Amino acid sequence: MIGNRVCWSRAAVDFATQVDVGGLEVDDPRADAVFDAIHQKLPVFREQGGRFTEESEDEVFRAFTRPITSNEPLLLFIKGEKGTGKSHLVRWLKTRLGARPAWHVVYIEKRNTSLRRVTEKILAGIDTPKARQLREELARASSEIASAEEAVSALLARLDHLVTFDPATEIRGLSGVSPAELADLRRKTHRLLGDYTFRKVLGRSDGPVHRIVRLARGGAEPSEDVDETDLHLTEADLQVDPAVFDDLGPELQTLVGSLVSNRYLRTDIAALCDWYLPRAKAEVFMGQGTDLLSVFEDVREEIAARNQELCLLIEDLVLLHGIDKQLAQALTIPASSRLCKLRAAIAVTSGYLNSLDTFTDRGVQFTLNINLKAIGQTSLRDFVGRYLNAGRLPNTPPIAPAPHSRIPDTPNACLSCPDRPRCHATFGTSTNGYGLYPFNGTAIDRLVELASPGDFQPREILREVIRGPLETAEDELPSGGIFPSGQFAKPLDDVRQAIPPGMRAAIRRTNHATPDTEMSLRAFYAQSPPNADPELEAIAAYFGSQLSHGIADDQNDLEDRDETPRKSQRPPTSEIDQWANGVGLLSSGTASRVRRWICDAVIGQLQNGPYGVVISRTKGSRPAWLIGSHPLRLSDVQIERAQGGGAIESQFPFRIDATDDNAVLIQGILAAIDGSSLDSVDQARWFFYLQTRISAYASKLAHLASVEAVALPSAVQALEVMRNAATDPGQTVATALPAMLMPLSPPGQHPAIEKFLKEVRSVREEALVTVRAHATAAKGAGKPSLFDVGPLLQQIQTNLKARSVQTETAAEDRGSQLLRQLQTQQSRAAKQAWNDVARGIQDVGRFLDPTEDLSATLRVVDRLVKECHARGRLPRADSKEQYETLRNRVGAEAMESYRRLSRKVASDVGPGDLWDILNDPMPQLTALGRFAQVTNELLSNLEQSLTATQISGAVDTDALIRELRDLATLLDKASQEVQ
Structure with a gap:
């Protein structure tokens, strides 16, 4: 055989392996046929009094369809975590029911579910005044909301109204809050929800309210797992950016600041909003005119008049958030001569059911949290086999119904295949007779174990065991000898961990044509990976692949193995594996x-x-x-x-x-x-x-x-440049050498220089090693010592005055690379450091000229401050104390540094100038700038206070003249003392 048969349809596989039953439309003939073809009976557990008892799906069906002998509603809950098949089991119940004239069946699927659609399904076939009124309310509410943005705005507005005006004094989640505290919480929540900016933040497209609106309007995809938390407002949803509210009033800014910084406040506000959220959703999306509870009673009255029971099946209760509490209350009302009997099967996550107190203890609870061991190897193979068979069936459903059922029998697509005898003999079949090609049972076991470790996760099995590998097989099988390549099940095991690395290396060495194919075959299809067995050899021959000989694991002799197939027991993986x-x-x-x-x-x-x-x-x-x-x-x-x-x-x-x-x-x-x-x-x-x-x-x-060895001059130059970081870099060989070996930096070193020295530490270490190695080699490989500097004196003498790298070379030797690295780092550090200094000088220069005689100025201002303080003319009581504190931090040294650095900044600054600011000048510049700023503000305030005249009523001209004369006298005295 040149190639291998692809006996399935990609479209059929995709249709059958939709990761949620909600993708298969209810009462569609093709969808029903496919559902019947893929359904695999699995164990479920009945929960009763905290104990779990294993039961079958048939027992679930019997529990749901048993006659109702009392007036109490028959409630059946299918519980489980996300993706465990809860909706699938509810759909199976619907399929098994068949035609039941005595029942009025309402099926609420996940597909295109919205609050309005759910209500319309409940009202289907019911024509009463209240039902007509509710339909009108639904139509009106739907017509009033044309977009998601409008729905978000309406929901927030309604939520704000309920929070503000509802008189309730007890709120779930706020049990410890007093009435006064609750009133204050309502006021704060109203202030936030009533603000346009806050509403805009909550209503952003990726925000919580948009998420809630999308689900309420029916935006959930059939395959989407709706997390219970997605239906609620949480404290995390209220964590907003305070900067967004900077241009608003101080009251709102303060409230937002408290909201952001106080998690308890966020939690309380979220609990208050979430309490009213279901009611707000129901009123926005369904209208406010009719009570769903009374309408539901109308529905039951109408069905009772028809002498029928109401059968309600819900694929996911989470999607009914907003009317779930009303529905829960309606489902607990006993039957009577006026109200029909009621049974309901509801799929719900375990945690969500606990939030509905009315429901918790009123029904039979089954759980689908099942581990792979409980299902068993045979059932898991049958599960995959059913999907493989569904992918081989034509698109049109079979038409011959099975006895006593409206569901047709699922045919075996393999029966018409000419390759069936050899294919089934090579790859095996499920218990239903469905061929496992292109897998065998061992491959299915291995893939399921990797895709769904521990618990049964059917969605992961559909994605990673069926869809992904079949897509790879469809591309590779027609060529022959390629499948299964390295792409086969790559997301699950890209290195084929069942094969030791040594054997993988041996396979690549011996099988030059298709090593990846051989490793995939050994890893997934062998009964005892990676050893070849007769079944594996037959599969390899079928695919047209080759297996290497003589590389089997010595610790597992296949010839001594008994004929009974057993599950692979891989030895513990070593650290190196x-x-x-x-x-x-x-x-x-x-x-x-x-x-x-x-x-x-x-x-x-x-x-x-x-x-x-x-x-x-x-x-x-x-x-x-x-x-x-x-x-x-x-x-x-x-x-x-x-x-x-x-x-x-x-x-x-x-x-x-x-x-x-x-x-x-x-x-x-x-x-x-x-x-x-x-x-x-x-x-x-x-x-x-x-x-x-x-x-x-x-x-x-x-x-x-x-x-x-030729890098010595560069190493010496690098050390001499970096010695300038020392307090005393030295000007002779004798004094420079200690600084080259161990530079002692000043305590107030500039941060940029400190960072620079850390960055070039490796350069310095390499330069030291080069110098030491040269000295050691020069004296005959004796004991190494950095003080063997005789051969280096000339090199050191040459660059004593170097403050930066002096040579420009394009050579690629290590010495040139060393100097270029040092030059680059020093240039970057100098630029950063001098930019900081330039900004500091600019700040000081706004108030103080570099050429000013600071000593004379200080004497004048000191005298002026003293006299004005004595006469009570300073702007504040602590003005003199503030001035003197800053005055004591500046002096001649700071002014001289300011002058020197100002001249330096005015000229061209290069890498070598980095050492001119070895002692960080920024503290002096900051103190000088602060003193100049405060002094300038003080003098400006003095001038304004002594010259400003407020015209309100009569002006005491004589007093004003006396103040001006006093000021002139003070200034004259200060000037004379300076002279």
């Missing part, structure tokens, strides 16, 4: 052993090879070596996703990526360290591969050592 699979880190202990072994091997290669480099061991707690002037550290062996690598980024690393081949390499290294022979892992292939890499890396290090 998890690392290669991308699901775990390599521990620091393991990684450290590997790094040390490789470094020792590199050093051994350098010592025994024709490289002619000086190698020395450095001191320290972590092993490190010097190859000439180039350091080799354990951290230079960079292992992907390994712990303990250190924070220093190596410029010339020996990389070990997380691959299958490198997993084998690590296993080989660890085995060698533990004393095993080199061929104990992968027949020593790992060793020869690694030796090639080590030889190349050793050659690279030797080349770097020889190249870096």
Whole structure:
């Protein structure tokens, strides 16, 4: 066979595997036929008195259809978490009911559900005055709201009205709030909801009210899981941005500030709003004229007059939020001679049911929170087999109904297939006789386990076990020999974790044509992955694929296995396997052993090879070596996703990526360290591969050592430039050398310089290593010492006056790279630091000229402040104290720094000028600027207070003249004292 058959229709698969039963329209012949084809009976648990008893779907059906012998409504709740199949079971009940003339059946589906549509379905076929009135209200409410934005506005307005004017004194969630506190809370909530800006924030398109409106108007998709919290306002929804309200009044700003900062206030306001939210929704979207409870009684009266029972089936109670409490109350009213008997099956999440007190203890509760073990392997295979068969059926539904049922029998699409005998023999069938092709039972087990671990999650199985793999199969099967490729079930297992990395590497080495296909076959289709078995070999032959020989796991001899198929029992995954699979880190202990072994091997290669480099061991707690002037550290062996690598980024690393081949390499290294022979892992292939890499890396290090020997002038220049960070950088070789080795910075260092020195720390360390290595090599590889500077004197003497990098070179040697890195970092730091200084000078310059005689000015102002304070002329009682506090923070030193920096800013500032602000001048400039500003404000206030004249009534001209003369006298005295 050149290719393989694709025996399903993509359209049929997509239609059958809709992730929610709400996508299959009720009472549509094709949808009903597909539903019957895909339905798989699963266990359910009946909850009673806190105990759970396993029962079947048939028992659920019997519990729902049993005769009602009392007046109490028969309520049946299908509980479960999201995606567990609650709606599916309600739909199955509807399908099983068939024609029941004695029942008036109302089915409320998730599809296109809205509050209005739900109510209209309840009213279907009912023609009473109250029903007609409610229909008119629904039509009017619907016509009044034309868009989501209008609905949001109407809902907020109605909510505001109810919060403000409802007289209720008890609110759920606010039980500890006193009447006075509740009234205050209503006032605050009204102030917020009544504000246009706050409404706009709550009503944004991605906000909470838009979400609530969309669901109330029927915007939920059939496959959408509506979370209960999506129907409520929470305190998180009220966490707004205070900046939005900056241009509004102080009252609202204060309230918004309290709302943002006080979680308890947000919680209380959210609880108050949420209490009225269902009522507001009902009144906005259904009108305010009719009580649904009384209408529901009308409905039951009409059905009773027809001598029928009311049967209500609800796919998801959450979507009825807004009328759920009224509906719950209506469903608990007993039957009578006037009201018909009632039964209801309702799908609801476990938590949501608890919020409806009226419902909690009044019905039979079944739960669908089932784990895979409870369902069993056979049922899970049948579940997938039914969907596979549905995807093979034609689009038109079968027409021959089964006996005593309106639902047609589901045919087996395989019966007409010419490949059926060989296909079924190779891939197997479900208990219904549906072929499992292109899977086998083991593949289904493996995929289901990965897609839905633990609990039964049918939606995940539909997405990841059926739809995704079948799309891959549809593309690959016609070519033959390709399926299942690496794309098969990639979201579930992209590395095929069931196969050890060593075997994956061996498969790639031996199967050059389709290694990914072989790994997928072994990982998913083998009974005991990754070992080949007769069933797997038959499947590979069917697909036209090949399996490598001689690579089976030595620990699992397939020839000794009994003939009874058993579920794969994979051995525990090792640390190295998890690392290669991308699901775990390599521990620091393991990684450290590997790094040390490789470094020792590199050093051994350098010592025994024709490289002619000086190698020395450095001191320290972590092993490190010097190859000439180039350091080799354990951290230079960079292992992907390994712990303990250190924070220093190596410029010339020996990389070990997380691959299958490198997993084998690590296993080989660890085995060698533990004393095993080199061929104990992968027949020593790992060793020869690694030796090639080590030889190349050793050659690279030797080349770097020889190249870096010429980097000495650059290293010396870099150290001399950076010594300017010291308080005393020195001007001779003798005084400069200590600063080069260990610069002691002043305590008030500029932050930009401090940051710069941290950024170039690696440059300094590399320069020091280069200088030390040169000195050590010059004296015959003796004990290294930084004070062996004899050969370096000339280099140091050359650049004593250097404040920044002096050379411009395009060379690519390490020394040039070192200087360019230093130059770039210093230029950036100088620009940032001097920009800050320039802004500080500009701030001071608004009030104080650099050429001003600050001492003379201070004497004049001091005298003026003193005299005005004594005469009570200062603007405030603490003006003199404030002035003197700032006055004591400035002096001649601050003014001189201001002058010097002003001249510097006026000229061109370069990288070398960074050292002119080694002592951070910003505190002095800030103090000087603040003093100048306050003094200017003080003098301005004095001038205004002494010269301003308020014309209101008669003016005491004599008093005004006396004040002006007093001011003139004060100024004269101050000027004479200065002179």
